[in-house]
Amino acid sequence: MEIDYRLERPLRLHARLTVTDLTVLLGESGSGKTSLLRALAGLLRASGRPFDGLRPEERRVGFLPQGYALVPHLTALENVALPLAGREARVEALRWLERVELAPLALRRPAELSGGERQRVALARALALRPRLLLLDEPTSALDASTREAAVDLIERVVREEGLPTLLVTHDPYVAARARSLAVLEAGTVRQQGDPEQVFARPATLGIARLVGFSNVFAGRVRRHVEGGVEIATGEVVVYAPTKTPPPPDAPVHWGVRPEEVMIVRPDRPLAGPVARNRLEVQVRRIVRKGLAYTLRVEGPLALDVTLPRHVQDRLRLAEGDRIEVALKPRYVHLFSSEASS
Amino acid sequence: MTEAFLLSFRLASLTALTLLVLGVPLAYALVFKRVPLKPLLEAVLLLPLTLPPTVLGYYLLVLLAPEGVLGRWGLDWAFTFQGIWLGSVIFSLPFALTAFREAFQAVELEVLEVARTLGLGTLKRWRRVLLPWVWPGLLSGTLLAFAHTLGEFGVVLMIGGNLPGETRVASIYIFDLVQALEFEEAARAASVFVLLSFVLVLGVRFLEARWRSITGSNAR
Amino acid sequence: MTRLLVLILLLGLAHAETLRVAAAANLSPALPEVVAAFERAYPGVQVGITYGASGQLAEQVRLGAPFHIFLSASPVYVEHLVQEGKVLEQRSFARGRLVLFLPRRLGPVPEGLEALTRPGVRRIVLANPEHAPYGVAALAALKRSGLYPRVASRLIFAANVGQAAQMALQGADAGLISLAAALHPTLRSRGSYWLVPQTLHPPLLQVAALLEDDAGARRFLSFLTSDEAAAIWQRHGLERP
Numbered sequence: 001m002e003i004d005y006r007l008e009r010p011l012r013l014h015a016r017l018t019v020t021d022l023t024v025l026l027g028e029s030g031s032g033k034t035s036l037l038r039a040l041a042g043l044l045r046a047s048g049r050p051f052d053g054l055r056p057e058e059r060r061v062g063f064l065p066q067g068y069a070l071v072p073h074l075t076a077l078e079n080v081a082l083p084l085a086g087r088e089a090r091v092e093a094l095r096w097l098e099r100v101e102l103a104p105l106a107l108r109r110p111a112e113l114s115g116g117e118r119q120r121v122a123l124a125r126a127l128a129l130r131p132r133l134l135l136l137d138e139p140t141s142a143l144d145a146s147t148r149e150a151a152v153d154l155i156e157r158v159v160r161e162e163g164l165p166t167l168l169v170t171h172d173p174y175v176a177a178r179a180r181s182l183a184v185l186e187a188g189t190v191r192q193q194g195d196p197e198q199v200f201a202r203p204a205t206l207g208i209a210r211l212v213g214f215s216n217v218f219a220g221r222v223r224r225h226v227e228g229g230v231e232i233a234t235g236e237v238v239v240y241a242p243t244k245t246p247p248p249p250d251a252p253v254h255w256g257v258r259p260e261e262v263m264i265v266r267p268d269r270p271l272a273g274p275v276a277r278n279r280l281e282v283q284v285r286r287i288v289r290k291g292l293a294y295t296l297r298v299e300g301p302l303a304l305d306v307t308l309p310r311h312v313q314d315r316l317r318l319a320e321g322d323r324i325e326v327a328l329k330p331r332y333v334h335l336f337s338s339e340a341s342s
Numbered sequence: 343m344t345e346a347f348l349l350s351f352r353l354a355s356l357t358a359l360t361l362l363v364l365g366v367p368l369a370y371a372l373v374f375k376r377v378p379l380k381p382l383l384e385a386v387l388l389l390p391l392t393l394p395p396t397v398l399g400y401y402l403l404v405l406l407a408p409e410g411v412l413g414r415w416g417l418d419w420a421f422t423f424q425g426i427w428l429g430s431v432i433f434s435l436p437f438a439l440t441a442f443r444e445a446f447q448a449v450e451l452e453v454l455e456v457a458r459t460l461g462l463g464t465l466k467r468w469r470r471v472l473l474p475w476v477w478p479g480l481l482s483g484t485l486l487a488f489a490h491t492l493g494e495f496g497v498v499l500m501i502g503g504n505l506p507g508e509t510r511v512a513s514i515y516i517f518d519l520v521q522a523l524e525f526e527e528a529a530r531a532a533s534v535f536v537l538l539s540f541v542l543v544l545g546v547r548f549l550e551a552r553w554r555s556i557t558g559s560n561a562r
Numbered sequence: 563m564t565r566l567l568v569l570i571l572l573l574g575l576a577h578a579e580t581l582r583v584a585a586a587a588n589l590s591p592a593l594p595e596v597v598a599a600f601e602r603a604y605p606g607v608q609v610g611i612t613y614g615a616s617g618q619l620a621e622q623v624r625l626g627a628p629f630h631i632f633l634s635a636s637p638v639y640v641e642h643l644v645q646e647g648k649v650l651e652q653r654s655f656a657r658g659r660l661v662l663f664l665p666r667r668l669g670p671v672p673e674g675l676e677a678l679t680r681p682g683v684r685r686i687v688l689a690n691p692e693h694a695p696y697g698v699a700a701l702a703a704l705k706r707s708g709l710y711p712r713v714a715s716r717l718i719f720a721a722n723v724g725q726a727a728q729m730a731l732q733g734a735d736a737g738l739i740s741l742a743a744a745l746h747p748t749l750r751s752r753g754s755y756w757l758v759p760q761t762l763h764p765p766l767l768q769v770a771a772l773l774e775d776d777a778g779a780r781r782f783l784s785f786l787t788s789d790e791a792a793a794i795w796q797r798h799g800l801e802r803p
Binding site for chain 2: 580582587590591610611612613614622625626627628722724725727728731743746748749
């Protein structure tokens with residue numbers, strides 16, 4: 001589904017994006033994500049395609065807000081049956097509850113359900129409408145880590161099975177990584193849309209880089225053109241970045257590398273060839289555990305965040321103060337386009 | 343005594359019913375719709391709360407007298423049952439309105455909005471979502487207005503003139519008895535009153551508890 | 563179900579032919595008896611009485627209150643209404659008397675207004691002189707006897723003389739009330755009174771005013787001055803006019 005929407009209130013927005021089965025819209029808080037969803041649902045005044053001019057009752061757009069908006073005095077079954085009519089309504093509602101694996105709790109009221117269960121009821125309810133478009137507003141923000149994964153699994157599966165264009169709004173990079181297509185909302189427009197891998201590894205702007213956890217971003221100047229790319233001078237460091245559209249020499253640029261993609265050079269496995277470029281001697285300043293991975297802060301000619309999976313740290317047993325060598329593999333070095341910093 | 347109590351009951355019932363019919367749409371509009379000068383409107387509607395009943399009664403009496411502003415337009419209701427009905431409605435409006443407003447405010451607007459996206463038209467939304475949510479609060483407000491009118495004295499006395507069979511409600515009847523030194527009869531009538539009010543307050547409390555259980559513990 | 567209830571309520575109580583009488587508060591012990599006698603003599607007419615201070619009732623009549631008869635404890639208020647053209651006919655039917663009432667706990671039978679200076683008399687109640695003839699009379703008596711300056715700070719005002727009698731028993735220490743109230747069994751058993759000489763105050767002439775041209779009302783008006791009524795007035799401390 002192609003979306004082209006313009007909003008004036010509560011903020012100015014012109015969003016153009018394509019919605020396939022699981023499309024995630026990423027953006028900072030206040031960027032207008034919720035407003036866009038509400039506009040698509042018909043609850044906020046906007047102009048654009050599709051559904052323009054239609055009242056919310058006519059649009060057949062399933063909307064799942066952050067609070068789930070279940071009717072508190074109705075049971076789960078009755079909630080799901082709301083969009084349904086006819087004598088078979090309850091039976092059909094039960095089927096949808098089975099789809100989200102909640103049938104045994106059909107007669108409970110929302111107050112008797114956990115957050116994750118309530119969300120599944122709301123999802124079943126939205127699906128019962130047989131909508132043309134499904135909108136989900138921050139479905140994982142109120143959930144703990146394990147429920148979050150289960151929730152995203154369920155959503156992804158159901159949406160795929162139904163072939164339902166779904167737009168999911170979030171500021172959680174974990175959810176963004178699970179998308180079929182990832183779009184980023186920045187400064188009132190959709191700045192980038194594509195494969196999550198693409199967006200994560202090659203964000204179009206510095207703002208987007210921040211959003212996707214791309215934290216090692218540096219400013220520099222193009223030193224010279226070389227085969228396949230450019231050499232960039234940042235402080236005392238010269239870094240090789242491959243590119244097909246090299247900016248002119250001496251142009252100011254931004255470049256970066258993801259923390260996950262900074263390689264630690266093992267003393268017993270020396271590197272050679274192109275990988276041997278972009279090597280830096282650094283010292284470990286801080287080690288922070290993040291779940292099952294570690295984030296290292298290293299300092300040297302450049303300060304970098306490095307993400308280490310647990311098995312690597314177990315092997316290397318790094319500690320604060322250690323001196324190590326890191327390499328920035330050219331294919332993981334990202335050169336931001338010239339409009340990136342605007 | 344029966345006549346006076348029946349009159350009180352009739353006045354309280356009519357007032358409560360009138361307030362239900364007038365107050366519910368008004369409260370709904372105040373909570374869910376954008377109304378121009380809302381703070382001003384709300385202040386005017388809540389004014390009777392702060393006015394002494396005798397002041398309110400007096401001004402209404404003057405308006406409803408044959409030469410008064412309302413009287414001239416055919417509403418010469420001074421010293422009539424309709425007059426005290428009007429006075430009671432105005433006097434109890436703030437109580438009923440506040441209770442109705444609270445009931446509507448407990449409704450999450452988002453739920454109503456999502457109900458729209460699910461294809462429910464206005465009537466269906468009211469019937470299946472809104473009314474079951476608010477009815478205990480609405481009923482509680484109505485009962486409150488009923489109880490409040492039962493106990494009214496100043497406004498009714500001023501506008502109604504204490505006419506037996508027409509405007510001599512139970513509260514005034516008791517006052518008369520005391521003035522006529524009929525203390526025993528007065529005490530009897532007063533205890534009937536206390537019993538009645540007690541039953542009503544119990545009813546209101548029960549409804550509040552019911553409402554709280556429906557909307558979950560997030561209310562209040 | 564609710565609809566049915568509403569209908570019943572709106573139909574209301576059956577309205578009999580009622581004669582509406584506005585009566586000065588001091589008549590409250592005596593008037594019910596007179597009305598009972600009248601209703602026996604003329605079945606088919608029901609009388610509804612509203613008591614109040616004469617001045618307040620006159621004001622209500624002025625504002626259009628639907629009374630047929632106004633019984634005032636002073637000619638003054640009837641005069642006001644005559645000037646507004648509201649009175650069709652009037653006649654005096656009795657004369658009220660002002661008394662000083664003292665509850666038993668404050669000593670023996672008072673023998674003059676000086677009893678108000680007895681220790682323990684902290685609050686003296688009288689009807690409001692603004693609109694009650696008994697209040698006007700009480701104030702006049704206090705002033706003409708020279709006692710006013712000594713008691714002025716201890717005066718409290720009741721809405722009408724009926725309420726003054728009630729407050730004389732509950733809340734106040736002494737009261738200037740009507741003889742009719744002092745003779746009421748409740749007060750009789752709890753205190754004693756002294757008759758204030760009529761030279762000390764304007765006459766408390768009870769005047770009846772006819773406000774509507776109604777046959778029943780006219781009959782009631784003449785009944786007020788009948789022998790049967792006179793006997794009842796006398797028994798309750800209301801003398802011949």
